Amino acid sequence: MEPFIRKTYILFRNARDWLLAQFFFGFIAILKLFPADSAIWFVSEAAKGLGMWYPRTKLARQNLKLAFPEKSDEEIETILHDMWRNLGRVAAEYIYLDQIFDFNEEDQSKGRVEIKGEEHFASLKALDGPAVCFTAHTGNWEILPIGAAAYGLNITALFRPPNNQYMAKRVLSARTTNMGHLVPSKAGASWALANVMDEGGKVGILVDQFFSRGYEIEFLGRQTMANPLLSKLARQYDCPIYPARCVRLPKGRFRLEIEAPLEIPRKANGNIDTAQLTQDVNDCVARWVREYPEQWLWLHKRWRPQVMKRLATQKAEKLKKKNAKNIK
Secondary structure, three states, rough: OOHHHHHHHHHHHHHHHHHHHHHHHHHHHHHOOOOOOHHHHHHHHHHHHHHHHHOOHHHHHHHHHHHHOOOOHHHHHHHHHHHHHHHHHHHHHHHHHHHHEEEOOOOOOOOOOEEEHHHHHHHHHOOOOOOOEEEOOOOOHHHHHHHHHOOOOOOEEOOOOOOOHHHHHHHHHHHHEEEEOOOEEOHHHHHHHHHHHHHHOOEEOOOOOOOEEEEEEOOOOOEEEEHHHHHHHHHHHHHHHHHHEEEOOOEEEEEEEEEEOOOOEEEEOOOOOHHHHHHHHHHHHHHHHHHOOHHHHOOOOOOOOHHHHHHHHHHHHHHHHHHHHHHH
């Protein structure tokens, strides 16, 4: 790209992102004028209607049909509408995170939040050493680190900032105040997490996205690629792996679940089998998705047949060259 054209493109992109960010911040300011429940309901209902027109909804529909071939078209459309309602609530709840985290320890039914697996939370909090928690884009995943921080569990979470640089700055600033430590998902993120674990810290990772340089796994019945970061950290530190998720309940309530640590698969020599651990982690996420399909983010390109075909070809070519070399 010519320097002038490139510079013009960057200026146009920055101007566009700035305008979108100002619209977003203005919308947030207006929402804050209304009670939390009313604003959240309004955004969720608007998202349910408008989201169905979003181009990526077509991808979400294809993903659902791949994952659940047994479901009827009517069932798929119901899940899509409920997915958008959930995403609308996630977006609006972001503004009121401090307000909606309402946990009544004496009677969990009286607050917005209930906790399942308190014994596992207690063991994680008491653990004197590193650990990894993983979750997925299900329910309102933003509430998990707030819950951890509220009860004294210091978790450094890996997150992907928005592509819009102006929104990213505001989001990072807001999230840092009430979500503990955060590490943006970019070059050097794995080193940052490793530094935390060197000091005996706990880290949190979202694990449900495609990663072309990862391990090949099966997810919801189809082959795909998964990020090996969690498994490599587990291998390096030989630490426990805790599954955790947020489940959306009726009447604006949530259930935070932390499960027992995964059984770590090992090879014959005793080393952690990172490929199998990656599969086990994604099997756990698949179980969550099957239980509440409408609460998962189906808009990701989780299965990429063309990429898988290209990777398989590259793998076959490497094997062929290796065999030819051995013959010589």
